[in-house]
Each structure stands twice: as structure tokens, then as C-alpha cells.
Amino acid sequence: MSSLLSKKAACNAHGQDSSYFLGWEEYERNSYDRITNPEGIIQMGLAENQLCYHLLESWLANNPHALGFKSQGQYIFRKLALFQDYHGLPEFKKQAMVEFMSEISGNKVRFEPQSLVLIAGATSANEALIFCLADPNDAFLLPTPYYPGFDRDLKWRTEVVIVPIHCKSSNGFQITEEGLEQAYEDATNRNLRVKGVLITNPSNPCGTTMTVDELNLLLNFIELKKIHLISDEIYSGTVFNKPDFKSVIEVLNERNNNNNNSTNQIMIREQVHVVYSLSKDLGLPGFRVGAIYSNHKMVLDAATKMSSFGLVSSQTQFLLSVMLSDKYFTKTYIKENQKRLKRRHKMLVGGLKKAGISCLKSNAGLFCWVDMRHLLKSNTFNAEIELWKKIIYDVKLNISPGSSCHCNEPGWFRVCFANMSGRTLKLAIKRLKDFVADHDEFNYHTKYHQPTT
Structure with a gap:
């Protein structure tokens, strides 16, 4: 019974009811694994840096004390x-x-x-x-x-x-x-x-x-x-x-x-x-x-x-x-980390470009701010959430919609690239590319092959 709890515990002001956290919940229910669940959701909503763990592990092995x-x-x-x-x-x-x-x-x-x-x-x-x-x-x-x-x-x-x-x-x-x-x-x-x-x-x-x-x-x-x-x-x-x-x-x-x-x-x-x-x-x-x-x-x-x-x-x-x-x-790590982030960023931006998707020009971070405004049915946040749900449930990618970031322009998404292997990122890009191709084909047929009355 909520009456037995504090107002803090009983209120819904914790901010975890946004699409950002809902995407995480869907990922946890059906997380991608190359062997055990290859059709699962790939986590692209997690700003985590896993690109240089080999350097950390190597240092630990050489410094057991x-x-x-x-x-x-x-x-x-x-x-x-x-x-x-x-x-x-x-x-x-x-x-x-x-x-x-x-x-x-x-x-x-x-x-x-x-x-x-x-x-x-x-x-x-x-x-x-x-x-x-x-x-x-x-x-x-x-x-x-x-x-x-x-x-x-x-x-x-x-x-x-x-x-x-x-x-x-x-x-x-x-x-x-x-x-x-x-x-x-x-x-x-x-x-x-x-x-x-x-x-x-x-x-x-x-x-x-x-x-x-x-x-x-x-x-x-x-x-x-x-x-x-x-x-x-x-x-x-x-x-x-x-x-x-x-x-x-x-x-x-x-x-x-x-x-x-x-x-x-x-x-x-x-x-x-x-x-x-x-x-x-x-x-x-x-x-x-x-x-x-x-x-x-x-x-x-x-x-x-x-x-x-x-x-x-x-x-x-x-x-x-x-x-x-x-x-x-530290000098080696910082230099190598920046080099790998640059390479991974280039992989994502280049792959999305081939799919007809552009990104805000960026130079830092573990993510890209991706422009999918052209994929919206209308210039509204409802259309953005509709697109986000398709990407979560059909494309099987967890990305963060701009509305969860309080962006005032519908159609922007945060897409993370440093929390997975290069192979997984390539798969994620392929899934998105296939989705855009299907989307464009559907729009073409809808526009030019309307039934006559």
C-alpha cells in the first residue's frame, strides 16, 4: 500500500518512465547475442566505452601487485x-x-x-x-x-x-x-x-x-x-x-x-x-x-x-x-582510445550515410546525434515515437529518441557506437540500412501506385 510509504517512494517523479529507459527494458527482455539470440535487440542506447579493454587488462596482468x-x-x-x-x-x-x-x-x-x-x-x-x-x-x-x-x-x-x-x-x-x-x-x-x-x-x-x-x-x-x-x-x-x-x-x-x-x-x-x-x-x-x-x-x-x-x-x-x-x-591509453573512437565513429557515420542517413558533425563522445527527420510520417513527436517503436521492435535496435533528450525538433536520435564489437556495429548498420530501403520502397509504391477510383 502506497499510504505506508513516503511521498518520495510513492511518486512517479523519478524520470524513469521516459522512452530512454523503456528502450533499456525492451533490450533486457530480448538482448542480442551472436550465438544464443542472433535476432535480439542490439543495445545502442548505452554510452559505454569498451574499445580499449585490452590495454587495461594487459596493464593489470603486468602489474599484479x-x-x-x-x-x-x-x-x-x-x-x-x-x-x-x-x-x-x-x-x-x-x-x-x-x-x-x-x-x-x-x-x-x-x-x-x-x-x-x-x-x-x-x-x-x-x-x-x-x-x-x-x-x-x-x-x-x-x-x-x-x-x-x-x-x-x-x-x-x-x-x-x-x-x-x-x-x-x-x-x-x-x-x-x-x-x-x-x-x-x-x-x-x-x-x-x-x-x-x-x-x-x-x-x-x-x-x-x-x-x-x-x-x-x-x-x-x-x-x-x-x-x-x-x-x-x-x-x-x-x-x-x-x-x-x-x-x-x-x-x-x-x-x-x-x-x-x-x-x-x-x-x-x-x-x-x-x-x-x-x-x-x-x-x-x-x-x-x-x-x-x-x-x-x-x-x-x-x-x-x-x-x-x-x-x-x-x-x-x-x-x-x-x-x-x-x-x-596513461599516455598510451589516451592516444589509442582517441584513435579507436575516431575509427568507430567513422564506421557508424559512413555506414549511415550509405543508408541515406546523416549525422550532426561531431568530434567527441561515444555516440552520434543522428538525423532521421526524413523518415517521419509527419513533423511531430508522435511520429518520432512511432518511428522509434519500429526501430526497437522491428529493426531490433535500441536507440534513444530526441524527445527523451528534450530536443525541440522531432526526428533526432542518439546512437551509441563504443559499447559493442565492430562486427555487432556492422550488423546494426545493416539492419538500419535494410529498414530504410524497405521504408523508401513502401513510400514509392504508396506515392506512385495508388489505386484508381
Whole structure:
């Protein structure tokens, strides 16, 4: 009986009733396997990076002491098994993690360990920041399209309201001043107090890196409105083509060097917060390693307290401190990962092009933002969902419809490419190509062979 439960448990505001999560449910009921279920649904809705596991496994095989909990020849199991400081193991937080984050940014940013909070994954990091910056019924502005999971991750427990910043395909879904101001006005017209803007850079689902102009536009906007900016940069190491990734911290540093008004620069630095994790760049989502980077002391203090509800295990920190301290390995991994992502991206984009399907030009991420507007029966979201259902149930591919990402243009889909083998991706492309051919043939006969009356 729901009357015996809390309002939180009984409500349907968890955001998991969207087509994004429904697609996952269908996949789990009928998942593809080359041997046991070759007609099953291929999972293309999972942004997971499996392209360089051989490098990780090879490193582990060559460094058994990391898995055996040995440091300098001594077993440290007892040390790791006992309670640790919530701030994290010094060798991980103060050295390995911040150095890896800097390496991912091309060593253009020096991340300071005293400004870092470790927490169990980016999901926890984003939610903790929302708890720190906003109260129930406050608003955060998010550019569309955005990651569908944010409707759960940011809203369910915090009870904040997401207000979309509508972006358009005509300029590659870039953020504009007009879009920012309109979203802010929409929020205030609803009597919502806007507390910040949250972005993903590189973008999930677009797979694009933000321009310096966009980042400066955002920094000017939050300075003017006296609100916060959260930059989710968990895909920063997946950039495989120009332009290079630029962290918002790098842009902040450049502004600081070019601006004499030091008071304003100190204030705006405290309004900017970065989320990072090892789930996408290193392909370790199961390890649950996330981080909050902030220059706001009260935010750091509160986030550290909140991290006690989702700590990174000491064993995980130790293993990764050894791995990420191996600079030859990290350099090799980053380079090879980018090379393989580029190759896989090219495979998907090229295959879809042969099927008559185009993608938004992108240079990062584990997915493509795919344009299927020409396959819609009408320019409506109902038609988009109808097409999505055909792709799920008939084509047997789980992809994410744009409406689940709050895109305001029907017909766009997020399609992931790094969570499967090359053979499986080729099969998925063939299935989609066959579907488009059948679709075009049906439309031809419908148009030119109507029965006469």
C-alpha cells in the first residue's frame, strides 16, 4: 500500500518512465547475442566505452601487485580494509586523479587537489552539487538536447526544476544568448528562482565540444545573473577530432589573465563547478569514481559531507592510484582510445550515410546525434515515437529518441557506437540500412501506385 510509504517512494517523479529507459527494458527482455539470440535487440542506447579493454587488462596482468594490494613489496590489505579519511587516499586524490585530469585536458589546466571532492560517480557528483546550490522548486537551466538521465539524477531527490535552453539544428545545437535569456525568462515567469546552468562538455548527446565563444557567453551570463555554472566534463578524454576540448577552467584562467578586475574574477571562479569521472574516458563505469572540482569553500565542505553517502572504495582508489601513476600507460591509453573512437565513429557515420542517413558533425563522445527527420510520417513527436517503436521492435535496435533528450525538433536520435564489437556495429548498420530501403520502397509504391477510383 502506497499510504505506508513516503511521498518520495510513492511518486512517479523519478524520470524513469521516459522512452530512454523503456528502450533499456525492451533490450533486457530480448538482448542480442551472436550465438544464443542472433535476432535480439542490439543495445545502442548505452554510452559505454569498451574499445580499449585490452590495454587495461594487459596493464593489470603486468602489474599484479595493484590487484594483490601490495605497495613497495608490503601487503596493505588491512590498511585498505579499515575506515579511511573521507577526503580520499592521498596517493589517489592528491596525485593520480588530478594529474590524470590535467593530462586529459592536454596539461593546459592544473587541477588542485584541495579543490577536489571524490564521490561515487558523476551521477552522485551532479546530484550533490545540485543539493549544494539549490533548494526544492529552484530551477537549473539545461541546454537541449540533454542526457535523458538528468531527469532522474538532478530532479528526483533534490526536487529542483529543469528549465530547457532550446537549441536548434540550424547552428549545430550551439547555445545562444537569445536561448539563455529566453530560458531565464521562462523560469521567472513560472515564479522559479534560477540558481544555475548545467552543461555537458563535450555534449551528451550531440558529441560536440563547446566553443570558447559559448563558454565565455555562459560565464558572462552567470556573472550577470549571479548564478552558478556546472560543467559536466566526463567525456573530455573522448575527443578524437579538432577542435580540441577546452575545459571551462581553462577559459576561466584565460579570462583571469586578461582581466584586471580581480574581485570579479574571484567571485566568478566560485560560481563555476566541474564534474568529472573515469566512467567514459577510462571505460570504468562499474568502479564508480567521480569528482567535484570547485573553488567555493562552502560548496567543497558541504559536498565532502555529502560524499559520505557515496564514497569511492579504498581498494578502487589504491588500484587506480597505481594505474594512473604509470605515465607511460596513461599516455598510451589516451592516444589509442582517441584513435579507436575516431575509427568507430567513422564506421557508424559512413555506414549511415550509405543508408541515406546523416549525422550532426561531431568530434567527441561515444555516440552520434543522428538525423532521421526524413523518415517521419509527419513533423511531430508522435511520429518520432512511432518511428522509434519500429526501430526497437522491428529493426531490433535500441536507440534513444530526441524527445527523451528534450530536443525541440522531432526526428533526432542518439546512437551509441563504443559499447559493442565492430562486427555487432556492422550488423546494426545493416539492419538500419535494410529498414530504410524497405521504408523508401513502401513510400514509392504508396506515392506512385495508388489505386484508381
